[in-house]
Amino acid sequence: MIKRAVFLALVAVSLSGCAIHQKVTPVERFSGRQVCIVDNPAVKNGFLEAYRNALIQKGYEVRVLPVSASLIECPITSTYTANWRWDLAMYMAYAEIKVYTEAKPSGQVIYDALKGGANMNKFISAEKKIAELVNQLFPGGAGS
Numbered sequence: 001m002i003k004r005a006v007f008l009a010l011v012a013v014s015l016s017g018c019a020i021h022q023k024v025t026p027v028e029r030f031s032g033r034q035v036c037i038v039d040n041p042a043v044k045n046g047f048l049e050a051y052r053n054a055l056i057q058k059g060y061e062v063r064v065l066p067v068s069a070s071l072i073e074c075p076i077t078s079t080y081t082a083n084w085r086w087d088l089a090m091y092m093a094y095a096e097i098k099v100y101t102e103a104k105p106s107g108q109v110i111y112d113a114l115k116g117g118a119n120m121n122k123f124i125s126a127e128k129k130i131a132e133l134v135n136q137l138f139p140g141g142a143g144s
Contacts, residue, residue, distance in 0.1 A: 024136040027076075027099045027107030033142045034061045035099075036074030041067060043082050050127040051080060051097065054134035059142030071103040082126075092126040097137060109137045 035055055039048060052062045063074065071077045082095040092113070099107040111133060 021112045022110065022133075024109045024133070025107050026139050027101075027137055029140055030076060030101060030106075032075055033059065034063060034074060034076065036063045036065050036069075036077045038065045038069050038071075038077060038079045039067050040080055043080065044084055046126065047080065047082050047095070047130065050130040051078075051134065054131040055138070057131070058134065058138055060138070061142075071100045076101055076106075077103070084126075092124070092129060095126075095130065095133065097133060099137065107137055109133045 037048065037051065037055075048064065052064065055062050065073055065077070069077075071079075077100045078097060079100075080095070080097045083093055085093040092111070094113065095109075095111040097109050098105065111129060
């Protein structure tokens with residue numbers, strides 16, 4: 001009986017470290033339709049395009065700015081970072097998108113699967129996850 005309890009406790013502790021965390025602070029409604037994204041060439045190809053497409057699907061006009069751009073170049077500016085890991089297959093382990101209104105923080109989303117361990121939910125389509133994050137970050141869409 002004691003061995004079984006110890007075993008169950010060890011399983012519970014090991015699985016508790018297999019969490020995927022997601023935190024969203026939605027952007028407050030704004031009148032403009034344009035969102036500028038500062039390019040981050042350190043992020044794997046495809047992330048920017050998926051982010052851009054998700055915003056377009058919500059009715060926004062997207063302008064991509066060079067990596068050297070300032071947050072004051074557009075009324076609504078966004079930055080992003082993401083990285084991938086290998087664990088049986090490549091998966092998006094971390095993504096962060098920040099939105100600034102007039103260069104002041106106005107919204108953020110963080111997806112963190114770095115401690116996903118045995119959690120198979122980490123093997124999601126990055127494009128679908130990015131679309132989900134954008135939908136949560138910009139809940140109303142352009143002009144809403």
